Amino acid sequence: MKNKIILLLFPFLTVLLFNCGASTGPDLSPEPTRKIMSNIPDWFMTTPKKDGFRYETATGTSQDLQLAINKATLDAASRLAATINSEMEGYTKRVQEETGLGSESELLDRYSQTQGQIIATALQDYVVAKKQIMEEKSNNQNIFRAYILLEWDEGAANKRLLDKIKADKEIYDAIRASELMEEMESKVEAYRKRKEAGN
Numbered sequence: 001m002k003n004k005i006i007l008l009l010f011p012f013l014t015v016l017l018f019n020c021g022a023s024t025g026p027d028l029s030p031e032p033t034r035k036i037m038s039n040i041p042d043w044f045m046t047t048p049k050k051d052g053f054r055y056e057t058a059t060g061t062s063q064d065l066q067l068a069i070n071k072a073t074l075d076a077a078s079r080l081a082a083t084i085n086s087e088m089e090g091y092t093k094r095v096q097e098e099t100g101l102g103s104e105s106e107l108l109d110r111y112s113q114t115q116g117q118i119i120a121t122a123l124q125d126y127v128v129a130k131k132q133i134m135e136e137k138s139n140n141q142n143i144f145r146a147y148i149l150l151e152w153d154e155g156a157a158n159k160r161l162l163d164k165i166k167a168d169k170e171i172y173d174a175i176r177a178s179e180l181m182e183e184m185e186s187k188v189e190a191y192r193k194r195k196e197a198g199n
Helices: 002-022 034-038 065-099 106-125 154-167 169-175 179-196
Strands: 053-062 127-138 141-153
Touching: 053 065, 053 154, 065 106, 065 127, 065 141, 065 169, 065 179, 106 141, 106 154, 106 169, 141 154, 154 169, 154 179
Parallel strands: none
Antiparallel strands: 053 141, 127 141
16 A cells, blocks of 8 residues: 555656756856946946947856857847847838838839848848956856947948949939938948048
8 A cells, every 4th residue: 555655646756856956957047246237347338339330238148158158149139130120121211201212112122122131241240349258156056147249330331232222223313312322422431431541
């Protein structure tokens, strides 16, 4: 009888032991300690501003140093992409308003596709401008916390887009008199001067 009771209870004891063991693992996303909070880099709290460039920051945690860096970099890149894509939608709307191209226009469609292709390629051109790693303890486990600052050259992306637009005579003729085109030309000129100056 005693053996039967043990056999009947065995599955429940196994589940109980498994659950107890599972809850003792390290918290891989711990809240930052007071020491960590006091050492957050200034560039993370106040993102730099520089003409012709875009910056984005993020932080990531992991027991593995490289994984913490990768997580932070991916998060920052995703935020950067979301911001730029939102702006590009605004550009398409401006082209529509400033040129009188209707939403069903084939030219507007082509412009939008061209812009999307260029920006998708250009978004891969970001660089990790700064990074800072901190180590902390969570349930007696070492956790790495990575702070990342990404830098993206907006001028280079604008130049590619402008070159592509100029290569399509129909699109160029349709939008060359728009304010957006003037703005883009101005940004590309600033980018050229910056490159010539070696910055």
